[in-house]
Amino acid sequence: MARFDRYMLGQLLVFFGFFSLILVLIYWINRAVRLFDRLIADGQSAWVFLELTSLSLPSLIRIVLPLSAFVAAVYVTNRMSSDSELTVVQATGYSPFRLARPVIVFGVIVAVLMSILTNILVPLSTERLITRQAEIAQTMTARLLTPGEFLTPTDDVTFYIRELPPGGEMLDIFISESTSPTQRTTYTASRAYLVRTENGPQLVMVDGLTQTLNLETSRLLTTRFEDFVYNVSALMNDDPVRKTSVNGLSTMALLRPSAETIADTNQTGDQLKLRGHDRIAQAALGFVAGLVGFSALVVGGFSRFGLWRNIIFAVGLVILLKLLEGTGTSIATTNAALWPFVYLAGIGGVVISAMLLHIATRPYFFKRRPKPYVRGAIT
Numbered sequence: 001m002a003r004f005d006r007y008m009l010g011q012l013l014v015f016f017g018f019f020s021l022i023l024v025l026i027y028w029i030n031r032a033v034r035l036f037d038r039l040i041a042d043g044q045s046a047w048v049f050l051e052l053t054s055l056s057l058p059s060l061i062r063i064v065l066p067l068s069a070f071v072a073a074v075y076v077t078n079r080m081s082s083d084s085e086l087t088v089v090q091a092t093g094y095s096p097f098r099l100a101r102p103v104i105v106f107g108v109i110v111a112v113l114m115s116i117l118t119n120i121l122v123p124l125s126t127e128r129l130i131t132r133q134a135e136i137a138q139t140m141t142a143r144l145l146t147p148g149e150f151l152t153p154t155d156d157v158t159f160y161i162r163e164l165p166p167g168g169e170m171l172d173i174f175i176s177e178s179t180s181p182t183q184r185t186t187y188t189a190s191r192a193y194l195v196r197t198e199n200g201p202q203l204v205m206v207d208g209l210t211q212t213l214n215l216e217t218s219r220l221l222t223t224r225f226e227d228f229v230y231n232v233s234a235l236m237n238d239d240p241v242r243k244t245s246v247n248g249l250s251t252m253a254l255l256r257p258s259a260e261t262i263a264d265t266n267q268t269g270d271q272l273k274l275r276g277h278d279r280i281a282q283a284a285l286g287f288v289a290g291l292v293g294f295s296a297l298v299v300g301g302f303s304r305f306g307l308w309r310n311i312i313f314a315v316g317l318v319i320l321l322k323l324l325e326g327t328g329t330s331i332a333t334t335n336a337a338l339w340p341f342v343y344l345a346g347i348g349g350v351v352i353s354a355m356l357l358h359i360a361t362r363p364y365f366f367k368r369r370p371k372p373y374v375r376g377a378i379t
Contacts, residue, residue: 004089008076008102012290016072016110023064024057031056048132055129058121062114062282066289069110073103073290074314077297078307086298096298096360100353103294107287114286118279119251127248161192169193173205175230186211187230194232203230251276270336278329281342285325288349292317295356317352324348 032053080086086099147164156179162172170192178184189208194201210223246254246265253261254276257269265272296314297307328344 004094005102005105008080009106011076011080012072012102012106013109015075016068016106016290019071019075020061020064020068023068024060027060027064028053028057031060052129052132055125055132058117058125062117062122065110065114065117066282066285069107069286069290070293070314070318073106073293074297074311077294078311081297081307096295096357099298100291100294100357103291107290110290111283111287114283115280118282123248123250126245130245130248173203173208182214182216184213184215186213187228189228201232203232204228205230246272246275249275251279254279268336270339274332274336274339274342277332277339278342281325281328281346284343284346285321285349288321288346288353289318291353292321292349295353295360299356299360320352321345321349 032049077086089099090096147161149160151159153159156177158174158176160174161170164170171190173187173189173192175187176184177186187205187208187210189205191207192203192205195204196202205228206226208225208228210225210228212221212223213219214221246267249261249265249272254272257272261272262269293314296317297310299310322345325345328341331341332339
């Protein structure tokens with residue numbers, strides 16, 4: 001590569017890394033705060049919090065990289081134009097297409113990073129994240145059977161067991177629920193047994209009492225029972241059978257789905273192929289993001305007043321690409337056989353960039369050409 005190409009590519013990569021770090025931190029802190037509150041409320045350790053947040057990072061980075069590439073391309077192009085570096089290079093004979101060569105190399109690098117993320121790292125991290133969440137859910141199920149403690153598996157239910165003998169029988173059960181805004185119900189029983197059924201785990205309470213308090217009339221209704229079944233499946237989330245996650249499958253498994261994969265994911269073969277092509281289309285967006293930003297600024301040429309109009313124009317083009325992406329995805333989702341439409345945004349970005357660079361080679365495309373000077377002509 002020429003020295004100018006290496007210089008511009010280095011600038012693009014430096015600021016791409018900087019903006020990516022800033023945007024990832026913003027997204028990560030936003031998600032981490034909510035995850036931290038939920039895990040700490042469930043009694044999980046800080047190590048579990050760090051593990052889950054680290055597993056969610058590849059998905060965050062995949063979202064951030066195209067935006068970082070666009071911002072880096074706009075920033076570097078604007079700075080080099082303000083410092084007249086692009087003007088000097090163009091004076092040596094570099095055309096806008098020649099100036100775009102380091103940006104194209106930069107787009108290829110971003111596309112490779114996006115491909116690694118969408119096809120390798122994100123599926124692996126997603127599958128591991130689902131597995132760890134299932135393990136944590138099982139841990140919460142075990143915590144529900146903790147004797148001697150008042151537990152609140154949900155905001156509306158309080159659960160208590162005085163003693164849990166080795167035989168599996170529970171002694172002195174207390175359950176208080178306030179799922180209705182007008183009444184509160186309390187269940188007490190001397191013994192209880194946890195029974196697994198087709199509808200989930202059920203708690204069979206023996207020799208107990210039900211007390212229902214009407215909060216509007218302050219009337220208390222009591223009912224004694226010899227045996228009573230209380231559904232605790234919603235509290236325990238006991239679901240040992242987990243279907244295969246589509247996001248955790250490899251791209252090859254999506255593009256060539258087997259009958260077993262179709263049955264496990266409960267989706268059609270065309271829908272799975274659409275997911276696979278969508279991953280490839282995401283990498284294409286990483287390629288065109290920087291190229292669109294560069295082309296939108298180069299087409300404006302040099303201006304002593306800056307390129308703020310072109311920057312606004314570039315932002316508008318990014319919005320247009322997002323609209324194309326949404327439209328293409330919507331069309332392909334409606335009819336999975338139309339999966340090529342997921343590449344609409346990527347192809348549109350390349351076409352728009354080529355048109356802008358072509359216009360940039362003709363400075364007077366949108367301007368009035370100067371009239372030729374004729375000696376002796378009266379103006």
